[in-house]
Amino acid sequence: KESAKSILSQNSFTQSDNDDDWLGRGVYFYTNIDNAILYNIRQFINDYKLYPNYKELSKERKILLAQIECDSEDIFDLNDIENMGKFLGLWKIFYERVKENPKYKNVKYKDGYMINWLFDNTDYFDGCKVILNIFMLDLKFHRKINEIFNNKTRIGYMLQQEFICVVDNNCIRSVEIYNKNYQNEYNIIKDLTNNILMVGDKDEN
Secondary structure: OHHHHHHHHHOOOOOEOOOOOOOOOEEEEEOOHHHHHHHHHHHHHHHHOOOOOHHHHHHHOOOEEEEEOOOHHHEEEOOOHHHHHHHHHHHHHHHHHHOOOHHHHHOOOOHHHHHHHHHHHOOOOOOOOEEEEEEEEEOOOOOOOOOOOOOOOOOOOEEEEEEEEEOOHHHEEEEEEOOOOOHHHHHHHHHHHOOOOOOOOOOOO
């Protein structure tokens, strides 16, 4: 809530720059409002060790809508098999130069580190302003979702979440708080996740 107010008052975002940011440094957005609601639910559980009701959630955590604009050639879409192959190929080419770096060795998933390294040390991503990819969120979390579905479904255990990582903040044209009532979306998400999301659950991305 306070972060949202700060962003709106300053009209600017601070880029995330953690070693395990999976798409590298940048400002992260979901393309789907449901995923933003689910993220806020998970963060509420991490903070308070309980599942929020709708009133608690909408009061405690805000959702920001952003208009993002750039040319299509400035987008690096990792859902595209050619772009995925390019990224993995570059990783392979430069592996000898990064493999002994302490940060590379210490971070579990090295995608974000490699994206940052390629941005900082090569010109392969010159002009790239936005990175896209789909994250597969595991909804299983060490429990049975239902005797009917348990170990009989892949759809019921995995949720596709498309992320936008904005590398160039100038692409963020406008920002506003999402003020619409999302009780219905909340109810659907709760029905799916209220006995799935575990206390202490951490984001995998």
